[in-house]
Amino acid sequence: DARVTQTPRDKVTEMGQEVTMRCQPILGHNTVFWYRQTMMQGLELLAYFRNRAPLDDSGMPKDRFSAEMPDATLATLKIQPSEPRDSAVYFCASGLGGTDTQYFGPGTRLTVL
Amino acid sequence: AQSVTQLDSHVSVSEGTPVLLRCNYSSSYSPSLFWYVQHPNKGLQLLLKYTSAATLVKGINGFEAEFKKSETSFHLTKPSAHMSDAAEYFCVVSGLHSGNTPLVFGKGTRLSVIA
Structure with missing residues (x-):
């Protein structure tokens, strides 16, 4: 049963620390999306990739967020510094x-204290 | 731009009674529409999808939705609610006409099922 996996499932950190989240897409899928869900904003797009190339990252705060796909089986979302x-x-x-x-x-x- | 409006933020039904979750969409062309379900502390699971074939779409767990272009609606229904149906439901429209592009989510409807 193919599924998308994400690590870690839970992360608690202190303000100012770096956070890295990882995603393994379903094998063979060529499009990867990052969404964020909050009570206030609901679900919103942060960034997405096709064939590992970034197509849209306008939803991310550029000064602190970065998203990459080092290879076809791994996508990362990094926050530095976290708030x-x-x-x-x-x-x-x-x-x-x-x-x-x-x-x-x-x-x-993610919980940032 | 595409958008969806879920008309109820919270719906409460008794177990065994019908479920109706309402959704209206706005799109400049024939959209792809979806319903996703999110159980507490879980990810989103696809319930069903409409892509311009049959207007009545059957999904998993007994849910179905009807696409009505004249009303720009895509309401989700189920004849008989189960306790396990209690969750958050999202009506979703695709961002562009074709290809896999970002989804546009409604605000969600929380379904409560009373024993």
Whole structure:
């Protein structure tokens, strides 16, 4: 049963620390998305990649967030330095270009104290 | 730009009674529409998807949704609610006409099921 995996599942850190979240898309999927979920804003897109190339990262605060795909099986989202307002659940999703369906990972719950 | 409006933030039903979760969409062309479900502390699971084929779409766990272009609606229904249906439900529209592009989410409807 292919699924998207994310690590860590939970992360508690202090303000100013670096946070790295990882995502393994479903094998063969060429499109990867990062979404953030908060009570106030709901689900919002941070960035997405196709064939490892970034297509849109306009949803990310550029000064502190960065997203990369070192290879086709790994996507990373990094926050440096982290702030309390970054506390949220971060979801990764993957899909195939040419279709609309996205498959979501279980999320990383980030708490910044 | 595409958008979706979920008309109820919270719906409460008794176990065994019908479920109706309402969604209206806005799109400049024929959209792809989805319903996702999120159980507490879990990720999002695809319930069903509409992509311009049959207007009545059947999904998992007995859910179905009907695409009504004249009403720009895509309401989610289930004949008989189970306790396990208690979750957050998101109506979603695809960002562009084709290809896998960012999804636009509604604010969500929390479904409570009372025993």
